[in-house]
Each structure stands twice: as C-alpha cells, then as structure tokens.
Amino acid sequence: xxxxxxxxxxxxxxxxxxxxxxxxxxxxxxxxxxxxxxxxxxxxxxxxxxxxxxxxxxxxxxxxxxxxxxxxxxxxxxxxxxxxxxxxxxxxxxxxxxxxxxxxxxxxxxxxxx
Amino acid sequence: xxxxxxxxxxxxxxxxxxxxxxxxxxxxxxxxxxxxxxxxxxxxxxxxxxxxxxxxxxxxxxxxxxxxxxxxxxxxxxxxxxxxxxxxxxxxxxxxxxxxxxxxxxxxxxxxxxx
Numbered sequence: 001x002x003x004x005x006x007x008x009x010x011x012x013x014x015x016x017x018x019x020x021x022x023x024x025x026x027x028x029x030x031x032x033x034x035x036x037x038x039x040x041x042x043x044x045x046x047x048x049x050x051x052x053x054x055x056x057x058x059x060x061x062x063x064x065x066x067x068x069x070x071x072x073x074x075x076x077x078x079x080x081x082x083x084x085x086x087x088x089x090x091x092x093x094x095x096x097x098x099x100x101x102x103x104x105x106x107x108x109x110x111x112x113x114x
Numbered sequence: 115x116x117x118x119x120x121x122x123x124x125x126x127x128x129x130x131x132x133x134x135x136x137x138x139x140x141x142x143x144x145x146x147x148x149x150x151x152x153x154x155x156x157x158x159x160x161x162x163x164x165x166x167x168x169x170x171x172x173x174x175x176x177x178x179x180x181x182x183x184x185x186x187x188x189x190x191x192x193x194x195x196x197x198x199x200x201x202x203x204x205x206x207x208x209x210x211x212x213x214x215x216x217x218x219x220x221x222x223x224x225x226x227x228x229x
Contacts, residue, residue, distance in 0.1 A: 034217075036220075041222070042222055043206075043220030044157070045219075045220065046219070049217075089156075089157060101170050102149075104149075104157040
C-alpha cells in the first residue's frame with residue numbers, strides 16, 4: 001500500500017523527442033507527488049510537484065499529468081536535451097501529521113542521444 | 115544561501131565497526147530527514163527529525179539511529195556495520211515537518227562502503 005511503482009527502468013530518447021515516465025500508487029491518502037532529478041554524484045533535486053486537486057502542471061519543458069481515478073501520474077519532458085540525461089524519481093507523501101516522509105519510486109535512468 | 119552539506123562525502127569501514135554521518139541543513143530549516151539509496155532498493159526513508167525530536171521512522175533496524183541538535187544539525191549513526199549497509203546516505207532539509215507543504219532539499223550524500 002505504501003509503494004510507488006515507476007516505469008520504465010531506463011529510457012533512451014533522441015534529442016528533441018518527448019520523454020515519458022510513469023508512476024502508479026495504491027495509497028489514496030497520498031496527496032503530494034513530486035518528481036526529483038538526480039545527476040551522478042549529486043543528491044536528488046526537486047523538479048516539479050503536483051497535488052491531486054489538479055490534473056496537470058507545467059513548468060517549462062516539464063509537465064506532470066495526474067490521473068486520480070487511475071492512481072497514476074507521469075512526467076513528460078518535451079524537447080528532451082542531452083543535459084536532461086539523469087535519473088528521475090517520482091515520489092509520494094501524505095502531507096500533515098507525522099507521516100510526511102517521501103515514498104520514492106525505483107527511478108528511471110534517462111539518456112538523451114544527440 | 116548555502117545548500118545542505120554532508121560530511122564526510124566518502125567513508126570506508128569494515129564490518130562490525132560503527133559510523134557517524136553529519137548533516138547541516140539549509141539555514142533556517144528545522145526539519146532534517148535521512149534516506150538510504152542503494153541500486154537494489156532505491157531511496158528508502160530512514161528517519162526524520164524536527165526541533166530535536168524524531169517525528170517519523172522508516173523500517174530499518176535499531177542499529178540505525180540519529181539525533182538533531184538545537185541548531186538543527188543532525189547526525190546519524192550506524193552501529194555494527196554489515197556489508198549491506200554500503201550505500202549513499204542522503205540528508206534532506208525543509209522548513210516544516212515532513213514533506214508536508216514544503217520542498218525537501220537534498221545534500222550530495224555520504225558514500226559509505228563497508229568491507
């Protein structure tokens with residue numbers, strides 16, 4: 001119930017293409033869904049986040065789509081660039097109270113080919 | 115503003131030893147969370163401290179412990195090290211308790227290798 005399942009495990013995209021990473025969750029109490037980007041040797045950095053009261057959030061080339069009924073959310077990277085090559089993690093948490101820790105997906109290693 | 119800092123960045127220990135890792139949060143942040151990252155298990159939550167009190171704990175054995183000081187700096191300790199404890203240990207800080215309404219900012223991590 002606490003798991004967040006992420007797919008695919010790895011993804012190769014041509015420069016200029018669209019990268020799509022999907023996540024699914026079971027716990028309907030989750031109400032905060034961030035995406036993190038991690039480069040080798042660095043800690044994860046928040047990329048974009050969404051709450052279940054909206055179905056889509058866009059920031060630059062990055063868009064989160066959220067489907068509450070299906071308990072799924074996805075990250076779309078438009079016009080993918082070689083600099084986007086990194087590992088991406090989706091996460092979920094329950095805001096408020098004392099259970100605010102992030103539950104992470106296993107990660108997707110994205111390679112953008114020039 | 116300086117980011118989250120973690121020391122040391124790399125550690126090599128042998129089985130049975132103990133280790134202490136340190137985390138300095140972003141100035142003004144009162145919440146510090148610790149995560150373990152391994153290739154097999156990914157990122158797993160260890161514990162969270164807020165105002166010197168442990169507020170939440172993940173599913174790790176009692177060999178893993180932590181504390182937070184009055185200046186919000188935090189330490190985590192692993193006793194009786196096992197080979198499986200080899201991992202990247204990440205610290206994250208935020209203004210408020212948990213990932214509630216707040217972004218968690220991660221440090222670069224401490225790479226622990228247990229031989």
